[in-house]
Amino acid sequence: xxxxxxxxxxxxxxxxxxxxxxxxxxxxxxxxxxxxxxxxxxxxxxxxxxxxxxxxxxxxxxxxxxxxxxxxxxxxxxxxxxxxxxxxxxxxxxxxxxxxxxxxxxxxxxxxxxxxxxxxxxxxxxxxxxxxxxxxxxxxxxxxxxxxxxxxxxxxxxxxxxxxxxxxxxxxxxxxxxxxxxxxxxxxxxxxxxxxxxxxxxxxxxxxxxx
Ligand SMILES: N[C@@H](CCC(=O)N[C@@H](CS)C(=O)NCC(=O)O)C(=O)O
Numbered sequence: 001x002x003x004x005x006x007x008x009x010x011x012x013x014x015x016x017x018x019x020x021x022x023x024x025x026x027x028x029x030x031x032x033x034x035x036x037x038x039x040x041x042x043x044x045x046x047x048x049x050x051x052x053x054x055x056x057x058x059x060x061x062x063x064x065x066x067x068x069x070x071x072x073x074x075x076x077x078x079x080x081x082x083x084x085x086x087x088x089x090x091x092x093x094x095x096x097x098x099x100x101x102x103x104x105x106x107x108x109x110x111x112x113x114x115x116x117x118x119x120x121x122x123x124x125x126x127x128x129x130x131x132x133x134x135x136x137x138x139x140x141x142x143x144x145x146x147x148x149x150x151x152x153x154x155x156x157x158x159x160x161x162x163x164x165x166x167x168x169x170x171x172x173x174x175x176x177x178x179x180x181x182x183x184x185x186x187x188x189x190x191x192x193x194x195x196x197x198x199x200x201x202x203x204x205x206x207x208x209x210x211x
Contacts, residue, residue, distance in 0.1 A: 001026065003069070004043060005053035006033040010109075010176050012053045013210055014066040017172045020207035022080050024073065034118075036128065050126030067097055070169050082169045092163045096170035100162075103148045105173055108180035111141035115184070142186055145177075149192045156194035161201075175202040 003026045005012035012033075019026060031037040031052055038044070038052050047054040047064050054064035055072065063069055074083050084090040113119040114137035123131040152162070161171050178199045181188070188195050202208055 001058055002029055002056045003027065003053060004029045004031050004038070004047070004056065006031055006038075009033050009052055010179060011051070011066050014172055014176055015053045015069050016210075017175065017207045018070045018073065018082060018169060021082060021167070021172070022073070022077055024077050038126070039128065067101075067169065067173075074169075082167070082172075084163065084166075084168060089163065089166070093168045093170050096162050096168070097173060099148075100170055100173040100177060103144055104177045105180070107137070107141040107144045108177060108184065108186075111138040111184055112180060114138065138184065141184070145181065145186055146189050149189055149195045153189075153192040153194050156198065162198065167205075171198075171202060172208070174198065175205075175208050178202065 003015065005015060005028055007013070007016070007030060031043060033052050038047070039050050044050060046056065046062050049064055051064065053066065053069060054062055055069045056062050063072055071083065074081065082093075084093040109125075113123050113125070114133045115135060120133060121130055122128055123133055156162075159165065161167050162174055163170050178188075188199065
């Protein structure tokens, strides 16, 4: 089994954080996504979505998407569960993963790709196309983040982490929401004290230390 990833890419780091939490070591092939290595053969045909990270199993099956890779790894390394233990916990982790990806992480990643000059002509991940960067994506991401955290704030009282009193893969996704906000200089809304405590806790966590 081999993981193809780029150590500087946020999505690559999401899987790295998961491996760190579980103390799993994998063979990793570093593909420099800034140089577009994942767009060259043989990688291009291995993962037709042309993004990192992706996992190649020993039978040749390729699994991409951070959460799907982590889900597979959880299945073969169940100890220190990060997708919840009981059926109820698993559904709650799934709910927060979806909320975080749909309402926060994806809008922020679009905002980055539509505003940072480096992403000109690579507005859509895994492409090199002449699509104009549109600043509206940043405005919309700020609206979505404000709404997202106003909702999260209400839901957080009495919980240590986003899904309850256990650390999960949803917290890892949450960390990358805060990291993208830092990059875009977007602040957590003032009234969201629970959210600020959550962020501070994540930034201190050993598995989430990146240069
Ligand atoms: N939805 C995918 C997103 C993967 C993704 O966007 N990866 C970025 C790195 S953070 C990438 O490969 N970009 C390559 C490029 O822009 O050409 C996931 O969750 O794994």
